[in-house]
Amino acid sequence: MIRFENVTKVLGGRAVLDQVDFEIGEGETFVIVGLSGAGKSVTLKHIIRLMQPDSGRIYIDNEDLVAADRRELQELRRKFGVLFQGAALLQWMNVRDNVGLPLREHTRMSDDEIRKQVDDRLELLGLADAAEKFPSDISGGMQKRAGLARAIIMNPKIVLYDEPTSGLDPVTSRRIDDLIVDMRERLGITSVVVTHDLHSALAIGSRIMMLHQGRIVENAPPADFIRSQNETVQSFLESQYITKKGKWEELIHG
């Protein structure tokens, strides 16, 4: 579904992505982890061509994203929904208008039809009471859920999540994790999640890829990821108090 082939990106004289190769299959929840500056968000931006690689190819459903012209790019982007780190809701619109924006822009639906679809999504995400509120009047967690409602309103095949739990308290973070799993199970959406939070990655991911200094150091299902012999992976796991003993033992032993 998404394929990176030898993708390299140099920013400020440093290779943020260095010949990166990976593939994401349909229906997967693919989690990209790593330290700050490892190239996680840059990878995400390449998937929707908010950035172009210096070399290498990126394919979405076997279509070359790098070579796509403006019109082709618009078509390719319609396969995606994106939840940005800060939710990126338009501040002068209320939650209902924010979520309904893609429908108003890309369909001929009447205002009543748009309202109905939007209210359904808001209901799904537990935001029915916040429809009339403006982004500045709701909490960070609610903003993220509103951003997610907007991301899925056009029924995309793929949803990208950029640090979906950053800045949220642990309870709200787990709620967002549940929503990501829910999206996959109920709507069959392929998810790509960028996060620092390994607890979240292990809980929701069907595969976890770790980037370090622009290179892939591990790309494996959670059970294999936690058993990785790679030193960088081990030190990353330990930094978040994830060891092969304790609550994660069950995951390792299936």
Add this chain to the structure above:
Amino acid sequence: MLHLLHNTGQAMFMLFEAIWFIRHAFGRRSRQETFTQLYVTGIKSLAVITVVALFTGMILALQTGLELKRWGYEEFIGSAVAVTMIREMGPFMTGLIIAASVGSAIAAQLGTMTVSEEVAALEVMSINPNRFLVMPRLVALAVMMPILTVYTNILGIMGGAVVGATQLGVSVRAYMDNATQFAANKDLYVGLLKAFVFGIIIVTVACHQGFVTREGAVGVGKATRRSVIISFLIILVVGYMITRLFYI
């Protein structure tokens, strides 16, 4: 130099694309934003323009009038104020006020949207920011600048009439007779052309500066400042060029 050319090219591309989308200005998707921008640019700027226009006319009348009075030609104050306002000061003062108020607000808003990834979100939703954000502002500035300039001209001339009547001994009737005798239609048309061009300059500079904003809140501040300074400079240079083109 290469950086300047790159930025100019980017800004021109943005402007031409926004012009291309003007046909959608009052369509379903953009109507509300276009009306909002017309309101913000036109109505919300009226108070400051009223004060600046009145006092520009009054200062012009006082300075010129006192000099003319020394030679006994104070009855020509009407034409001096009217011609100066309509040809030059009306569009120029309106341009400066709009660049400082509306232009800076556009740069700050778009800059904030850029650093908070709202502009990226629009792109990802296949919503062209040049249609969604730039075009309604372009329509608003292109329509409102000439209208506001006419308003500035009228108030400036009225301010001059007040000074003429109260401090120079020139009756309002004599002032207006003299003003209408010397101000030509060409002056009005060239003044309005300037206002229209200044409007396009302000919106192009402000939107472009907003879109190239980096570095968070500090970047937004820089973008706002640059937007005002660059607009002022281009308005001065282009104002001179238009005057030269039509009067020499």
